[in-house]
Amino acid sequence: xxxxxxxxxxxxxxxxxxxxxxxxxxxxxxxxxxxxxxxxxxxxxxxxxxxxxxxxxxxxxxxxxxxxxxxxxxxxxxxxxxxxxxxxxxxxxxxxxxxxxxxxxxxxxxxxxxxxxxxxxxxxxxxxxxxxxxxxxxxxxxxxxxxxxxxxxxxxxxxxxxxxxxxxxxxxxxxxxxxxxxxxxxxxxxxxxxxxxxxxxxxxxxxxxxxxxxxxxxxxxxxxxxxxxxxxxxxxxxxxxxxxxxxxxxxxxxxxxxxxxxxxxxxxxxxxxxxxxxxxxxxxxxxxxxxxxxxxxxxxxxxxxxxxxxxxxxxxxxxxxxxxxxxxxxxxxxxxxxxxxxxxxxxxxxxxxxxxxxxxxxxxxxxxxxxxxxxxxxxxxxxxx
Ligand code: ATP
Numbered sequence: 001x002x003x004x005x006x007x008x009x010x011x012x013x014x015x016x017x018x019x020x021x022x023x024x025x026x027x028x029x030x031x032x033x034x035x036x037x038x039x040x041x042x043x044x045x046x047x048x049x050x051x052x053x054x055x056x057x058x059x060x061x062x063x064x065x066x067x068x069x070x071x072x073x074x075x076x077x078x079x080x081x082x083x084x085x086x087x088x089x090x091x092x093x094x095x096x097x098x099x100x101x102x103x104x105x106x107x108x109x110x111x112x113x114x115x116x117x118x119x120x121x122x123x124x125x126x127x128x129x130x131x132x133x134x135x136x137x138x139x140x141x142x143x144x145x146x147x148x149x150x151x152x153x154x155x156x157x158x159x160x161x162x163x164x165x166x167x168x169x170x171x172x173x174x175x176x177x178x179x180x181x182x183x184x185x186x187x188x189x190x191x192x193x194x195x196x197x198x199x200x201x202x203x204x205x206x207x208x209x210x211x212x213x214x215x216x217x218x219x220x221x222x223x224x225x226x227x228x229x230x231x232x233x234x235x236x237x238x239x240x241x242x243x244x245x246x247x248x249x250x251x252x253x254x255x256x257x258x259x260x261x262x263x264x265x266x267x268x269x270x271x272x273x274x275x276x277x278x279x280x281x282x283x284x285x286x287x288x289x290x291x292x293x294x295x296x297x298x299x300x301x302x303x304x305x306x307x308x309x310x311x312x313x314x315x316x317x318x319x320x321x322x323x324x325x326x327x328x329x330x331x332x333x334x335x336x337x338x339x340x341x342x343x344x345x346x347x348x349x350x351x352x353x354x355x356x357x358x359x360x361x362x363x364x365x366x367x368x369x370x371x372x373x374x375x376x377x378x379x380x381x382x383x384x385x
Pocket of ligand 1: 033036038056057058059060061062063064065212
């Protein structure tokens with residue numbers, strides 16, 4: 001069946017508008033459990049209609065932050081503002097938020113439609129209103145034909161949609177999704193990510209999602225907050241997080257990257273030309289076109305994504321800088337890409353990824369080959385943190 005697509009998505013970036021008022025504001029939020037600090041003096045603004053992700057390793061405080069917004073936990077210090085109003089002390093059911101749990105928490109003995117209707121019945125809506133809302137939700141998640149089934153008679157993906165329909169039925173302003181796709185296999189996960197984005201866009205709601213899956217966060221989000229040990233390390237669009245991580249931690253957490261420690265040899269800023277930083281990474285000269293706060297002599301890191309490293313058998317013309325020579329030590333064939341692990345004479349490994357644009361099974365570069373790795377000045381970045 002041909003897929004019907006929703007309206008074309010337009011550029012959406014309220015966070016770049018200095019006059020935009022945040023929909024949700026976390027203001028100096030700290031959460032302690034005994035003497036353990038789960039969230040530490042955190043500030044964050046989320047805008048209306050944003051699809052916002054909290055991303056970070058297990059235990060970094062993502063769920064705690066979300067639970068405070070939902071009202072299941074109160075902050076130890078700080079305030080949470082929703083449309084400018086402090087919501088401390090407001091119980092969960094009186095907040096315009098609803099949370100969809102990873103486990104889905106569906107009632108096994110109730111049909112799909114009864115599961116969706118449950119919260120509406122609790123709110124004493126009329127029978128007619130409930131029936132209309134349930135129909136609307138079944139249509140939204142494309143489960144009209146499954147209304148009478150019980151959760152046990154559904155696939156994992158269908159159960160996930162029932163949970164989504166149930167959490168949207170009460171028309172929350174903010175939907176909180178805790179690892180919403182964790183139980184689905186990869187293919188279904190990818191499809192469902194696009195469906196989630198469509199639903200969010202169609203309904204014009206604000207979605208806050210907690211995930212430790214970086215690909216998922218990159219796919220669905222308008223912006224991502226990367227967390228580490230109770231603090232936010234960077235908040236940016238997926239492209240900025242990937243292309244301009246602000247620290248070794250973020251660079252390393254998102255995607256695959258080569259990171260080499262080094263020292264700044266010189267910096268130049270010729271009028272009318274891009275600023276250039278020259279580094280010495282343990283004998284490897286590297287030139288980077290970048291504005292950089294660090295000064296000559298400072299220890300920094302040079303980071304470059306594998307797909308930005310070119311790999312060739314022939315010696316390139318210019319090898320004075322941004323060039324390394326080594327042996328292909330291993331190759332990871334990923335179908336769409338191959339990743340070459342190249343071992344330099346001093347034992348360092350640099351990863352280079354190449355798109356497999358042709359259907360060749362025997363590739364020209366193979367194990368044991370001596371190869372050149374090169375990259376342009378604007379391909380990598382200097383990390384000072
Ligand atoms: P995960 O991805 O594993 O769910 P997370 O980033 O969502 O991790 P949180 O659930 O927010 O992490 O937990 C943050 C920290 O706070 C963890 O170290 C956790 O052990 C601790 N924590 C959470 N709830 C409590 C509690 N009720 N009592 C004590 N410590 C808690």
